Amino acid sequence: MLPTPSTSHVNYDRIYEPAEDSYLLLDTLVLSTETAFLKDRFPPATPSPLVLEVGTGSGVVLAFVTANAETIFGRADIATIGTDVNPFACEATAETVRVAVTEQAKVGKASGRFCDCVTGDLSTALKHGSVDVLIFNPPYVPTEALPEMPTHSEALGSASRDNFERDSRLLALSYAGGADGMETTDRLLGQLPDVLSKRGVAYVLLCKQNRPQDVLERIREWLGGWHADIVGTSGKKAGWERLCILRIWRP
Amino acid sequence: MKLLTINFLTCARKTCKSTPASFPLHPKEAELEQVETEMNPLFLRNILPRLDWEAMRMLTTELGLPNLPAETPAPEELVVATTTDLDAGNGDDRASGPSQMARDLHVLLMETSIASGKLVCGNCGHEYAVKEGIANFLLPSHMV
Numbered sequence: 311m312l313p314t315p316s317t318s319h320v321n322y323d324r325i326y327e328p329a330e331d332s333y334l335l336l337d338t339l340v341l342s343t344e345t346a347f348l349k350d351r352f353p354p355a356t357p358s359p360l361v362l363e364v365g366t367g368s369g370v371v372l373a374f375v376t377a378n379a380e381t382i383f384g385r386a387d388i389a390t391i392g393t394d395v396n397p398f399a400c401e402a403t404a405e406t407v408r409v410a411v412t413e414q415a416k417v418g419k420a421s422g423r424f425c426d427c428v429t430g431d432l433s434t435a436l437k438h439g440s441v442d443v444l445i446f447n448p449p450y451v452p453t454e455a456l457p458e459m460p461t462h463s464e465a466l467g468s469a470s471r472d473n474f475e476r477d478s479r480l481l482a483l484s485y486a487g488g489a490d491g492m493e494t495t496d497r498l499l500g501q502l503p504d505v506l507s508k509r510g511v512a513y514v515l516l517c518k519q520n521r522p523q524d525v526l527e528r529i530r531e532w533l534g535g536w537h538a539d540i541v542g543t544s545g546k547k548a549g550w551e552r553l554c555i556l557r558i559w560r561p
Numbered sequence: 562m563k564l565l566t567i568n569f570l571t572c573a574r575k576t577c578k579s580t581p582a583s584f585p586l587h588p589k590e591a592e593l594e595q596v597e598t599e600m601n602p603l604f605l606r607n608i609l610p611r612l613d614w615e616a617m618r619m620l621t622t623e624l625g626l627p628n629l630p631a632e633t634p635a636p637e638e639l640v641v642a643t644t645t646d647l648d649a650g651n652g653d654d655r656a657s658g659p660s661q662m663a664r665d666l667h668v669l670l671m672e673t674s675i676a677s678g679k680l681v682c683g684n685c686g687h688e689y690a691v692k693e694g695i696a697n698f699l700l701p702s703h704m705v
């Protein structure tokens with residue numbers, strides 16, 4: 311059992327608190343099936359894979375991947391990068407990663423290399439073809455509407471740290487998924503063929519209301535021979551998996 | 562933000578994505594800071610093929626940093642033999658360490674950061690702000 315990165319410094323009034331979905335991502339990435347898949351796809355001595363987490367929130371997932379690169383990829387020479395629409399989440403992520411990497415160093419373990427967490431919409435700031443592993447824990451709860459994105463001028467500014475209305479909107483952005491809970495996820499899926507490298511693979515979390523089977527089938531119809539499978543599940547209730555992780559890749 | 566990060570970013574506008582001028586972004590009024598971090602020679606070696614060397618050269622020039630060599634350094638240029646025990650008569654006692662080139666690259670890519678300033682798209686001219694080391698790629702709604 312690998313330790314979960316500490317997020318004790320994170321302000322949950324405006325940043326999504328790690329929950330069952332975050333932990334399912336962590337658990338899935340260290341399943342022997344996934345580590346075997348990733349080690350085979352990114353063998354040592356090949357160029358360092360770039361891992362992007364979209365919507366890092368507290369940074370718990372990106373910190374876990376960075377600190378446990380050796381376990382997950384069989385190599386510590388990976389680069390990690392994050393994006394979030396919430397500038398406070400970017401700040402928190404950098405700190406969560408820093409703490410996790412420091413903890414690893416204390417027990418003599420090497421970590422991957424964290425680049426930065428940038429404020430942005432999904433993967434739009436990333437260069438096409440640059441991402442080898444993309445991880446996304448989306449806002450997946452079905453809601454009537456999507457909350458407004460933070461405005462350009464609203465992004466960051468220690469001058470405006472206390473703003474209740476903005477904070478509740480930032481929090482809503484981290485879970486409210488619009489129709490079927492799929493509005494944001496569908497936008498991200500649409501970016502995958504461009505942003506992923508040839509060896510790229512994406513891990514995307516879905517909930518039951520997102521209709522994972524339909525999503526799988528849609529991806530399998532993309533041009534270019536894409537594969538998609540459910541590789542992790544949690545929250546069994548009356549035979550239904552509440553949450554699942556999709557792996558999406560080109561063989 | 563680290564200079565390495567800029568190797569992976571472009572203008573966020575859809576209309577710019579496919580134009581070569583949207584990469585690399587050009588620093589403007591950049592305040593640099595040095596953040597020390599431990600060097601990982603293996604990482605350096607395997608991240609090199611991920612770099613757009615021309616873009617990195619352009620970036621260092623625009624930031625007024627020492628020029629990078631014309632070509633991506635070869636892996637063997639990153640190491641130097643540090644100790645050689647000639648008496649041993651075999652290679653077993655040879656140890657190697659990071660070369661000056663490796664140290665310089667580490668400082669440039671991993672330790673040199675833009676604390677504040679702007680990153681400008683060479684295609685549309687949009688300026689992305691960097692504040693407290695965090696770049697903001699959110700676009701005003703009329704530009705999305």
Ligand SMILES: [Zn+2]
Pocket residue numbers: 572573574577583682683684685686687
């Ligand atoms: Zn542009």
